[in-house]
Amino acid sequence: MGFTTDLQGTSGPGETNGRVVVIGAGLAGSEAAWQAAQAGTWVELWEMRPQVMTPAHQTGDCAELVCSNSLHSNRLESASGLLKEELRRLDSVILAAADAHAVPAGQALAVERRVFAQDVTARLQAHPRIRMVRRERQALWPLDAVTVVATGPLTSPALAKDIAAFVGTDFLYFYDAAAPIVTAESIDYSRAFWGSRYQRGQADYLNCPLSEEEYRVFWQALVEAEQAPLEAADAEMHYFEGCLPVEVMARRGPETLAYGPLKPVGLRDPRTGKRPYAVVQLRREDREGRLFNLVGFQTRLKWGEQERVFRMIPALANAEFVRFGVMHRNTFLNAPQVLLPTYQSRREPRLFFAGQMTGVEGYIESCASGLIAGRNAARLAQGLEPLAFPRETMLGAMARFITEADPGNFQPMNATLALLPPLEPAVRDKRRRHQLLAERALQALERFIRGL
Ligand SMILES: Cc1cc2nc3c(=O)[nH]c(=O)nc-3n(C[C@H](O)[C@H](O)[C@H](O)COP(=O)(O)OP(=O)(O)OC[C@H]3O[C@@H](n4cnc5c(N)ncnc54)[C@H](O)[C@@H]3O)c2cc1C
Incomplete structure (x- = not known):
């Protein structure tokens, strides 16, 4: 049906199959519109560009990649590669265009960005029901x-204001100030201890002690480490005092951290019976305790620098980072409070959210959430029950994570294999484990598709 600029004729031939409105033709909205249309519904896809631009987009194309042209790994044994394979099997328009316009990038899938976005736009415009x-x-x-x-x-x-009014201002955020997240299995437990300050409540924190010497070396490295440059979209960002980057706080003086987020008061290392000089506290990121975040470590350091400096914390010497700290402009919901794993609003079942604003992070993750939301919106419009994807799939695991995470501490998340339920029995060899997780995910997806 193609490209129009007005609202005439909104009830089209697909009306009998229901109608779905998608707002935003980015990575998530383009996929959602495609999936809903392929499911047989009539789709109205709203996009404000090029009339109204964002601070990051440059064109009026759908699915414009605002920064890197890499869609990350294509290896099936990686979270991103697995997610892509799941999307391919579900007729993703983003993956079809990406595969068609790939440029050589080793084991990653990178695309010729302008042609890729133009192709997605053309496919959407050519669709008879969009x-x-x-x-x-x-x-x-x-x-x-x-x-x-x-x-x-x-x-x-204007729309953000309306969304905030709907979900409640406490549940819509405008800046992402996230601390790094590490896998539980990569922590050195011989150099950490469980406990909460003054033994109050349950021993929910994993404490990583530092001696005075270790603290000094860490502090020096932290104040000298390189920060990521500010994106144009972030230039307007002002830090709240309660949410300062850890390196900015460190630069205020050698002892600021030891009296701030690393203060050891109320904690005793059971191995020495003494209070450590400083303590980095780790807190569970998911219910099952497979991931931990570094409390108070929101940061703008470059990712390589984060790995180098934070591994100076003895218990994190071999830490595997599944997400690095970031601070940038980002409108996102407190998904655990607001959404269901079908990407529906808990309060208004006819309203779905998709993309980065649901708390998934990254191009492909956004596309994946758009796929689920689009399919489910079509189901609802056709009088069918929306479906949650199996949690063994990367698609399903991400949806569960964002809707089941701790709402008091919710931050956006990339796809990572650590979100998948562990294998039973456990497999120690990492490579083999990742292969088996991917196989299990694709089998679960095939069963799910057959059941539809
Ligand atoms: C500066 C910046 C750099 C980034 N770099 C990367 C990166 O390198 N790699 C990566 O994986 N991720 C990156 N991200 C994250 C990236 O935004 C997401 O990965 C992805 O683009 C999000 O997809 P989305 O569909 O949710 O949003 P978008 O792709 O941004 O799509 C949202 C669309 O909605 C439109 N829109 C907004 N408001 C309205 C309205 N009221 N009415 C109609 N249309 C509207 C916008 O014009 C846009 O087209 C970056 C984000 C930013 C802001």
């Missing part, structure tokens, strides 16, 4: 159809 509306959607209401909101980390202010 109609594009090139306008900013300024309000959520009235909700006259099942709707998928996929307006991304740079959602326009």
Whole structure:
């Protein structure tokens, strides 16, 4: 049906199969629109560019990649590679265009960005059941159809205000100030101990002690480490005092951290019976305790620098980082409070959210959430029950993570194999484990597809 700029003829031939509105034609919205249309519904896809631009996008194309042209690993035994394979098996328009316009990038899938985005745009415009509306959607209401909101980390202010009013201002964030996350299996437990300050409550924190000498070396490295440059979109960001990057706090003086997030008060190392000089506390990131975040370590250091400096904490000498700390502009929901694993709003089942704003992080992760939201929006519009994907798949594991994470400490997350349920019995060899997790995921997906 193609490209239009007005709203005439919104009830189209697919009306009998239901109608779905998708707001935002980025990575998530493009996929959601495609999936809903392929499922037989009539889709109205809203995109405000090129009329209204975001601080990061350069064109009016759908699915524009705002920064890197890499969609990360294509290896099946990696989380990102597995996710891509799942998407391919589910007729993803983003993956089809990416594979068609890949450029040599070793084991990663990287694309010729302009041609890739133009191809996605052309495929959407050529779809007989998709109609594009090139306008900013300024309000959520009235909700006259099942709707998928996929307006991304740079959602326009008017709509963001409306979303905040709907979900509650406590559940919509505008900046991502996240601390790094490490896998539980990579922590050296012989150099850490469980406990909470003054033994109050349960021993929920894993404490990583530092001697005075270790602390001094760590502090020096931290203040000298290189920060990532500010993106244009982030230039307006001002730090809140309660949320300063750890390296900025460290630069205030050699003891600031020891009296701040690394203060050892109320903690005794059971191996020495003494209070350590400083303590880095780790807190569970997921219910099962497979991932831990470094409490108070929101940071803007370059990722390589984070790995180098944070591994100076003795218990983290071999830490595997599944997510690095970031601080940038990012509009996202407190998904554990707001969403179901079907990507539906808990309060209004006809409203779906998809993409980075649901707390998934990255191009492919955003596309994946768009795929689930689009398929489920179509199901709902056709009078069918929306479905949660199996948790053994990367698609399902991500949806479960964002909706089951600790809401008090929720931060966006990339796909990682650590989100998948562990194998039983456990497999020690990492390579073999990753292979088996990928095989199990694809089998679960095939069963799920057959059951549809
Ligand atoms: C500066 C920056 C750099 C990034 N770099 C990377 C990277 O290198 N690798 C990576 O994996 N991820 C990166 N990300 C994260 C990236 O945004 C997401 O991975 C991905 O683009 C999110 O997909 P999305 O569909 O949720 O949002 P987007 O792709 O941003 O799509 C949202 C769309 O909604 C439109 N829109 C917004 N408001 C409205 C409205 N009211 N009405 C109509 N349309 C609207 C926007 O114009 C946009 O087209 C970066 C993000 C930013 C901000």
